[in-house]
Amino acid sequence: MSSPAAVPNDRIRERAERFASGPVPLAALSMAFEESRASSAEVLVEGRSFYPPMLEDIAAASSSVHINQFGFRPGVVGERFAEVLVAKAAEGIPVRLVVDRQGSDPERGSQQLYERLTAAGIEVCVVRATVARVQVGPLGADGATRWNLRALGHIDHRKVAVIDGRIGWVGGAGIEDHFEDGRFHDLFVRVTGPVVRQLQLVFVGGFRWLGGRVQVDDLETLFPETGDEGEAIPAVVLHNAPGRYRPISDAIARMLESAGETLDVVNPYVTDRGMIRRVEQAARRGVRVRLFVPANANNWACAAAQQFHHATLLDAGARILEYPTMLHAKAFVRDGEELLAGTCNLEAWSLRRFFEIDLRLHSTTVAAQFEQRFSAPAEAVSSPGRPLTGRRERARARVFATLSPLL
Structure with a gap:
């Protein structure tokens, strides 16, 4: 399904009138937006x-x-x-x-x-x-x-x-x-x-x-x-609703693919193979990648699936930073100029099935604020991620990585 035509900023009220005037079908909730501020x-x-x-x-x-x-x-x-x-x-x-x-x-x-x-x-x-x-x-x-x-x-x-x-x-x-x-x-x-x-x-x-x-x-x-x-900060709302149009998922993929210098990925559940591959590719092309994850996630199945990919990510040059408590934030910062933050996790349910909402901002000032208030303090208290070494833990992680489309 192609993306719906973006709702022009000067027609938002008109769309709201349609919603207020009669029943709203589920399909109407899939909306694209023009860049605003x-x-x-x-x-x-x-x-x-x-x-x-x-x-x-x-x-x-x-x-x-x-x-x-x-x-x-x-x-x-x-x-x-x-x-x-x-x-x-x-x-x-x-x-x-x-x-x-x-x-x-x-x-x-x-x-x-x-x-x-x-x-x-x-x-x-x-x-x-x-x-x-x-x-x-x-x-x-x-x-x-x-x-x-x-x-x-x-x-x-x-x-x-x-x-x-x-x-x-x-x-x-x-x-x-x-x-x-x-x-x-x-x-x-x-x-x-x-x-x-x-x-x-x-x-x-x-x-x-x-x-x-x-x-x-x-x-x-x-x-x-x-x-x-x-x-006048360039900004847009991205909204995943049920259906094939998933603008948050697409925006995350574009950020990972277009990063040229730096990339911060902050997420508690990193299991989607396509997104993990994009993070790896960014690191291999010389982007300074920091992946912030919880040291002990509250979803052990997702944690195991994610850890299966640690060796590959570390080999590519990405840094994995494990936050000591349950890191639950979902954010991406590209090249110190673009921030995407909201509710979407890097696992199948969030990327493809759930209602999710994110906000994208293009601003070096906001990106610097994120670095000062989130990334730098988180890095200071986090431990480096490690590749799995034991035969049993690697086998367990492989099983859950295989099942990741269901997690």
Whole structure:
């Protein structure tokens, strides 16, 4: 399938009107975007750095709060978000959430949290990728049921917040305690400016696909004119939805293939053979490659599959840096001028099947900020990756590398 025609930046509102005016089919969620710009962009590392300003942005919202989150669960962090979201809803600010059934468990283990949110008037829509028939509409509503066969297996792995249509957050962390207490190492990118309209359109499309309520009259405040204030950082939103059009996967491949001097790859699950081959080829043509991975990944099958390729990558000249805790960030930096960050992992499910969202920025300033705040500190505490040597561990890794298209 060829890529869909890019939604022109001056037609985003028009596309949103189509979404608001009637049912939205799953196929409509595959969207390409023209390059836009960000007026500001900031990389924030660790929950203790990104949760407070994110909560401040939500608390200051004057027209809307939209959150699309794979993992929003009860806990210390979840309680902080619940408090501020309930407070905004009490002010009459529309608060809309999209969460994933597997990641957030809103109807079982997290039910009490979500009953509190919906009782406050917050509309919560749930992606149920493991259920054949689903109820349409917000959680707790008596909506009709429909077959869900085309969406089966397509987990919603996105982590996005859009506040007032003016501020966007894209990153790899859930609203969960382990992203703040040091167990998981992750990041978010905060942006302002016209590119936020692209994030907003992705949210509105997904929310309406799930039966959430957005009226045409709501769009004026959801898509405000942002003006030309601040910087003009070339930026674009990349969104993988079910289907053959996977712009994030294509963008990652292009970055790996086009790197000429430096390449940083930050990812917890590196198992896709095609992507690993591109990293190897970059190193062999003289690119300084740093591959940041967790020393002890929480998915042991993916870790074994990845380690199978360590010898080849090291022989090619790549440096493998194993972060001491669960490195969960997903980012790529090419030649000190291009940053791609968001939710997509280098394994089959993320690259080909899940809902994923990334933000691409062309800026030496933002790339330098990433180096200062993420790469350099991570390198300072990481251990060098090693090739597998034992016969048993090599055999085990070979098995999981063979199975990597299923991992």
